[in-house]
Every structure is written in structure tokens, then in C-alpha cells.
Amino acid sequence: MASSILPPEGEQLATGWEPDLAPADSLIRQAVLAHASWAVDAARRAGKPWYDGDAWAGGILGERGALTNWVVLKQPVDPAGVVAEVARELPGDAPYLFVSPWPTGDLRPSGLGLAGHPPLMLRLPQTATTPPVTDLEIRRVTDADGLADAERVLVEGYPLPELLPFKPRAIYVPAFLDGSAVWVGYDAGVPLATAVAYSAAGLTLVENVAVMPAARGRRAGAAITWAATTTYDDQPAVLIASDDGQPVYERLGYLRVERWTVWVKP
Template sequence: MTSMLPEEGEHLTTGWEDDLAPTDSLVRQAVLAHVSWARALTTAARGTFAEGPDWCAGRGGAPSALHNWAIVTRPPRDWAQTVGAIATAYPDGVAALVISPFPTPDLTRHGLGLVGHPPLMFRPTTTVTTTPATPLDVREATTDQQLRDAERVLIEGYPMPDMADLPPGDFYRPEVVAGPTRVFVGYDGETPVATSAAHSAAGVTVVENVAVLASARGQRAGAALTWAAATAWPGQSAVLIASDDGQPVYERLGYLRLERWTCWLRP
């Protein structure tokens, strides 16, 4: 039997090297795609995007955590150092989500609050499910008004009360759909009641910002808007970070739970 022990000085691939293909693993694809999504939001908001060897941090320019995403991009050797570096990307009083695909130690000593352990879910292209039936008219947001409609539904339906006082169009600016991002809105007549977003990167589609107003519950709005985002690029698999409430909806659409990530809030 050939020895499985590495030779002296031999590098053992961890799956998180810079020069490794995005497709090395589904989790790697999901991490890189979410980094791209954070960068796209920051760019559209004309904010700043900072990166280190095992983290990235996007600051969109508003105090809401939805504007400010930090992602741990590989297992840190020193969590205190990584969290400290992320903290420098945000001034005092600016909230940020810190998302880790890897198990974390207790970060409360660094001023973070635990949000939860949401599952990363994956929908392969081989999945066969029926397009969700809904009375809503699902449209892609391509105009300023449609983007404002999506933004208002997101703020009220998610909900994101800390974004309620932002000027219309401050989050979904036209630049956000100028690149590999698509936004969808579900209308009841001419009233926007549901929304979702899709972002293409690293060979997968990130499904994000699924929100439904209370008035539209029971119309399969969440399923329809998730479907629109997941199939925005039909040749790609889709990934999303799910809430506990959303998991049953996603499972009915063919999503599989891969693993749980960890989400912290920097208040």
C-alpha cells in the first residue's frame, strides 16, 4: 500500500488557497459568490470594500447592517486578529453583519452579538420542480421606480426598520443591476408586495433579499420570488443563506441543506 503520509515540505491543500479554482468545493463557491455579492452592494452604494488574508468587509455608507457585510473567507489562524481587522473597516455606530462559513469561538468578548447559525442551502441544476403558481405579477426591476419598489418591500417585509428613514433609492441604486445582479418584484395589481435578488459569481447564483409583505402571505409569494432569483441564470446552481422560517419554502423548491454558517452582529 502506498504511504498516505505527506513528504517533508509538501503542501497539503486546505481548500482555501488563493490560486485554487472556485469549483474546488460547493462551499468555496458559495463563499466566493457571497464575497462578490457584498462587493457589488458596496460598489452600488459608492462605499468602501476592504480585504485581508482571511476576511473582507464592505461598508455601504449607511448605518444599517444590510448595507455592511463582513465575511470570513478562510479559517483564521487568530480569530482575535481577524475580528480586530474587520472592526477597523467600520466606524463606531455603524452596524455590520459578520458572516463566517466556519465554526467560531465566542466572539462576544470582541463586542459582537450572536445572531444565529443559518444553514447554507444549495439547489443543483439537475433539480426538477414545478414553477410556483402565484397570482402575483413577477417582474424584473430594471427602472428606478421598480428598484425603489423592491427596496421598500425589502425594508418593510424583511423587515429592516433601521433603513426606514433612508432616502428612496439609497440601497437599490441603478448601479446595482448594471453588473451580474438582478432584482425582482412581485406585484399585486400595481402594488409591490414581494421581492428577491440574484447575483452571479464563482459559477453559482446567490439568492438574497427575499422579502414578502404581510398582506401577500398565503399567495406563494416567497416561493415565486425565490424561484425567479434561483433561475435567473438557468445554467447555474443556486445557493442561499436561509432563515429558519424560510427553509421549508426553499426545500420545496429543491434546495438542500449543506452546512450551517455562523452570523454575528457588530452593533
């Protein structure tokens, strides 16, 4: 009886990770490809080194701070082999995040350190959610000054100590606004919260959520994340959650889907 469910001999069976498979084959595939696109987009727009192949994608925006540079696996391949390819294809001395949607072996012999296994979280656009209220004024960035405000909050509020003291354009250059929607929350003109929405593979990727200490406890994180989440309100939204952020995202209707693996090349 078991043989009755076997496909005809020679039939090609999709695994879900073939390069030519449609992104919408699954929500997980969409999330993987959205993160891979994010890894490349900013570096490409800034004229910095980037690579996008069948197995992985990555970009190098700067020489300091792993969060500045991303490498994302696109297929369940040997991660140590990809680390070796990254060294050949991208500048070898730059730090980066190595993001795998699949469990990996020990990559310490390849020079990486384990950052953790954060959850991928997903929110469907049909989810009924009461929008959070904050006393901050939430604005979408439209110019270089606003972009510098967003970058300052990200560097000082996240924080990213490798990029201190703050100097603009370490992460965001003006062309960044051509591919991403950047949001900033202000209190009397002072930038205190930020988040980014990036659309790719049919999903909204929410990234770079940060809040300054002066805005914590004022629902600033929820409000700025909501602005990014609903930028493209007909799309599902995804994000990789920090421990501190998970309760905030859950109140916005996000669900934990699965854990990913994040390594850091220092």
C-alpha cells in the same frame, strides 16, 4: 502500511482555502467566495468603503441596519483578529453582519452579538422542480422606479426597522442593477415581494428575499425566490436560510448543506 498513503516530503497539500485556489475546488468554496463577493459588490458600485483581502471581504453601504453591511470570512482564520482588522479598514461606527462559514469562538468581547447558526442551502440546476404559481406578476427590475419598489418591500416586508421610515437608496443605488438581477412581484401595480440574484464564483447567490404581509399565503415567497434561483439557470444556487424560509426553499429543491455562523455588530 499507513506510511504508503503519505505524500512525498515537502509536497504542498491544498486545504481548500488557499487564496489562489480555483473557486470550483468545491461547492462550499464557491459559496464562500460568492458571499464574499456579495459583501463587497454593492458598496464598490456605490462608491462606498469596501475591503477585499485574502482572509475576509466586506463593504459599508450605510450607517443604519446591519443587513446593509456585510463582512464575510474567506478563510478559517481567527475571527476576533478579523473584527479588529474591520475596525481599521472600514468605518468603525457602522453596523454590519459578520458571516463565518466556520464555527467561531465567543465574539461578544469584540463587541458583536450572536444572531444564530443558519443553514447554507444549495440547489443544483439539474433538480427537477415544479415552478411555483402565484397570482402576483413577477417582473425583473430594469429602472430606478422598480429598484425603489424592491427596496421598499425589503425594508418594510423583511422588515428592517432601522431603515424606517423608508427612504430609497439606503441599500440600492442605480448601479446595483449592473451587478445584480432584482425581481419584484406586483399585485395591480403594488409591489409585494422581492428577491435578488447575484452571480459570482460560478454560483447564483439568492439574497434579500422579502414579502409584504398582504402577499403572504399566496406563494409569493416561493415564486419570487424561484425567479431569482433560475436567473442563471445553468448554475447551482445557494442562500443562507432563515427559519421561516427553509420549508419554502426545500420545496424548491434546496438542500441544507451545513450551518454557518452569523454575528452582528450593532
